[in-house]
Amino acid sequence: MKSKKVFSYLTLAVALLLCFSVNVYGASANAILLATESSTVSSAIGLSTYSDYSALNSKDSAYSVYANVQCAFPGKSWKQVESTLMAAPGIANGTNYATENANWRLELNPWGWGFIGCSANGIISYD
C-alpha cells in the first residue's frame, strides 16, 4: 500500500515536472519555412487552453503548404487540431481551444520531404 502511494507521488511529480518543463517556453512561437527546407515545426509555446495561429504561404512558393495546429496535454502525444491547405499565396488563421491546459505548436508542410521551394511562415501564440 505504502509503495503504491510512493509510486503515485513519484508519477505525479514526474507529470508536474513535465508540465513545468514545457512552461519554460515563450507564449508565442514562429514556424518559418524557408525555400531551402522541406518542412518545419515551431517550438511548443507552453500550456494554455487555447492558441491563436496565423500562417502565410508566400506567392513565390512552388507548392501549396499545409499548416497544422497541434496540441498535447502534459505527458501525452501531439494531436492535430486543425489542418489547412494554404495555396500559394494563401493564409490560414484561427483560434483553437482545448478542454484543459495543453501545449501548442504549429507545423508547416508535414511529410514535406522533397518539397523544397516553399516560403511560408506562421506564428502560434497565447497571451
Add this chain to the structure above:
Amino acid sequence: MLEVIKLHKSFKKKEVLKNVSLEFKNGIYGLLGPNGAGKTTLIRCMVNLYDLNSGSIEYCGSSINGNNDLLSNIGYLPQKFGLFKELTVYENLKYFCILKKIYKSRMDDEIKNCLISVNLEDRISHKVSSLSGGMIRRLGIAQAILGHPKIIIFDEPTAGLDPEERIRFKNIVAQINKDRIIIISTHIVEDVEASCNKIIIMNEGRVLKYGSSEEIKSEANGKVYEVEKNLNADEYWYVEKSFSRNEKTFMRILSNKKENLKSLEPTIEDGYMCIVKGI
C-alpha cells in the same frame, strides 16, 4: 479388398505413375523399388493426398477418393514423420484420436493398447521431445494403428533406424497383422523379406513384378554367380557386391547369360535386382 486400377499420376509434364494396377487382400505387402520409382506417389494417391490423373483406387468396390468413411479406415505412417514435440505421448495420440473421430470413452483404452503394441506404454506421460528417433517412429506406428484401421500403410518405416529398432518394427508388424492390409514401402529388401506375403516391385512408375518372395527369388534362378575380382568383367554382368574371402576378393554378379562360373542360390535381393535391372 483394395484395388488400384489403371492409375496414372503426373506432376506437370512428368509422368510418375504409369498405368499401375494392383490388388491387395488382407496380408502384408512389401512395396519395393529404388528411390524415385514412384512408391511414395502411389502411397500418397492411395491415402488420398494426391488427386489422380486417371484410373481409380477402390476399397471393397467403392472409390476411395474423397470418401471420408473409407479414409477413416486407413492408418498411415509417412516417410517423414513428426509430432507435437511440446506435448506428451498421450496428448499426441489423443490429438490423433480426435482427428480419427474415435469415441471419447474409447480413447484411453485405444491409446494404451497401441502403446503396448509398440512397446511405449511406459512413456505415456513423457514429452515427445524426450524420445529417441526410433521411439518417435514407433509412436508414428502407434498413431497409424489407432482406431483399428483396415489398411495400414508404412512409407519407408525403417529409414534411419538401428538394427534393433528394425527388428522391433518387424515384430510389431507381425503382431498387428490380423485381418488387415498392411503395405510397407521400402527400398531395403531385407525389410520385406521375412514378413511380407507379397512383394511388389516398382521402377520408373511401373509395377514390374507382383508376387511372393519365392516368386521374386525365382526371377534370379540361374543368374547369380560368384567370380574372383581379377577376372575380366563381362559387359553383361551386373555386379551386386564385392567381398573378401581367404585374402581374395570375390564379386557376386548377376548375368542372364549362362556362365561357366560358380553358381549361387538366389536371394530376394538377387530377384529384385534382376527385375529392376532387367536381367
Add this chain to the structure above:
Amino acid sequence: MNGLIKNNLKLFFKTKYLLFSFLLFIAIINIFLAAEFYNYLIHEDILYYLGESQRLGIVYFVFFVFISYEYCVKNKNDNLLESISVTSNGKFFFYISKLITLVIIILIMTLNIMIYNYAVYFLKEINLWSFVKHIFLNNLLNIFLVSLTGICIGTMAALKLKRFKAYFLIILLTILISPIIEFVPYILFMGFGINIYPLMNILDILPPNLNWVSESLYGLSIEPYRWNLIIFWICLLSSAILLNVSSKKIKLINYISYILVILSIYNFYSYMNSGSIVKKDYNPINFTAFDELYYSNEVQREEKANFTIDSYDMKIKIDRQLKNYVTITLNETDVLKGYKFTLYRNYDIKEILDKDNNPLEFKRHGDYIDVYNPADEKLETIQIEYSGYSPVFYSNLQGVLLPGCFPYYPIEGYRRMYLKEQSSYIPIIRDYTVKFNISVESALDIYSNLKNEGKRYYGEAQAATLMGGFINEKKYEDVTFYGLSLEELPKENNLLRIDEILNQYKSVLFKDQYTNFKDMKIFQSTITLSSKLTDNGIVSFQDHILTYDLSEECLVQGFAQKNIPYDVNKLKVKKEFFDYILHKERFINISKSELENNMIYKFRRLFLEKINELGEDYVIKKTYYYLTDENDTRDSELFIRNLN
C-alpha cells in the same frame, strides 16, 4: 473440435517462443494501457483514452500475423501435416481448430483492452449507453477484426510461403498498413499530382484520425465502410484458407468458400460506396483538402435571389449519407424564368419537379443550381430530390453535423460558402425566417433548433440545424443547451447567469436590440466547426447559436453576433473588434516586434493604431455601427483606413 482446440491451446502455451512472445505482448499492452489509464486519471478524457487504446490495433496486427504464421508453419516443419492430412478432413480440422485457438487468444486480448475502456467509462460516470456500444464496436473493429485479418494473413503465409518470403510479406504488409506509409501518397499527390490514395486506402484497416483531437460528437471512426473493408479482407483470405486446407471434393466447404468470396465482393462494393465518412488524412477527397482544393479555383459566386422561400418540407433519410426529398414553397412577386439556389456541390440531384410532379430542367455548376421555369406562370413550389455527403459536415449512421449555416438543403440565390483566404467555411444565414417541416429518418437521436415531435422537426426559423451523435439536451432554467455528452462542462455554468454576463456588454454590443436570450437554444460546436467555420465556429441565428465553449467570451460573441449581419468583407474588422472587446489583454499584449514585423498582424496593427489615435470608445462605437449597418458595403481595410 473442442478437444482439438484444447490441445491446440495447450500446444500454444507449451511452445516456448510462442508463450514468450505472448507474455511479452501482454506485458507491453498492459503497461501501455495502465500508463494511459494513469494519464486518464489526470485528464479524464474518455474519448482520448479510447483513441489511445485503439492505437494498439497495429501492435495487435503485427503480433497476430507473426504468431499465426509461426503457430501454423511450426507443424508443417515438424512433418506432422502429412499424417494429419490422411485422416478424414484432418488438414481442415487441424487448421480450423488452430484458427479457432488463435481467435480465442484474440478474444482474450480484446477483452483485455475492453476492460480498461469500460473501467474508464465507469469512472467517468457518464451513463451513456451509446458510448458503451461505441467502446464495444471500436474494440471489435479496430482490435478484434484487425487481429483476425492478421491471423488470416499469417495463416495464408504459412500455407503458401517459405519463411523468408513470408517474413518479407509480413514486413511489407505491416508497413503498408501502418500510418508511416502516409508520406508516399502525400508526396506523390502534392508534388506530382498523382493520386494513389484509392489504392493505398484498400489496405487502410487501422482506425483513422488517431493523431487528431477527437471529434466528441462523432467519437472514433467506426463507419460502415471500415467494416466493409475489413470484412472484405477477412472473407477473401478465409475463403483462400478454406480452399487450401480442404479437399476439393468436400462440397460444403467449397460452398462456404464461394459464399465468402461473394461476401467479400459485396463488401468491397459497399466499401467503394462509402458515403459520408470522417477521415482526416491528406487524401484530396477527404476532410482536409476536398473543399480547399475545389474552392482554390474561382468557382464561387454571390447573387441575390429574386424570390424568397416560404417553407421547406423535407423528408431526410440519413444512413450512409444524406438523402433528402425537399418541397420548397416559393414566394415570387413576378413570374420568373429561372430560380437560383445554392446547394453543396457533393449532393447529387436526382430530379427536380414542379408542383404537379413534372420534371423541371435545371443546370448544376458546383454549389449552384439554376432551375428553369418552362411555363408563363409562377412555379410556387419546387421539389428536389438529392443525396450525397460533405467530408466535413458529416451525416451518417455515426454522427450528424448539419449546421443551418451550411447549405445541406437548397438556399435561395447564389451564396459564397468558402473563404479561401482563411480556408474556412462562411456561415450562410438568411435575414428572414421560413417555415420548416422536417421528418428525419436516422438511427441517431437528432437534435434541432426546431420544435420536435418524435422524428418530426418543425417551426419557423432562419435555418434548420440538425445534430446527432454523442450529444444530449440539458435545460438550465429557461435555456436549452445541447452539449457534447463526452465533454465536461466547466464547473461554473455561465448559462445560469447569462443575463448578468450579457448586461456587462449591453452598452457596447446590444444597445436597442437587447432581447430575451433565454428563449434561444445553444448548441455546443464540435472541433470541426470551431476549426473549419469562420469566427471559430461561433454562429448566431435568431433562435439558436453554435458555440464551442460556454465561456463568457464565447457566449457574449454568440449572442452579440445575432445583431450583426454576416458579411465576408467585414470579417477582418469583426475579428479584431471581438478580440479587442473580449480578449483585450491578449490583444494588446502582443510584442511590439511581432506586431510590427509579422505580416500576420498587419490588420491588427492598423486597428490598434486607430484606437491609439482616435480613442477606444470612438473606434469601438464606429466599428459596431459599421458591422451592423447592412448598407455600408466598404470592406474591412477601407473602413479602417477611412476611420477618422
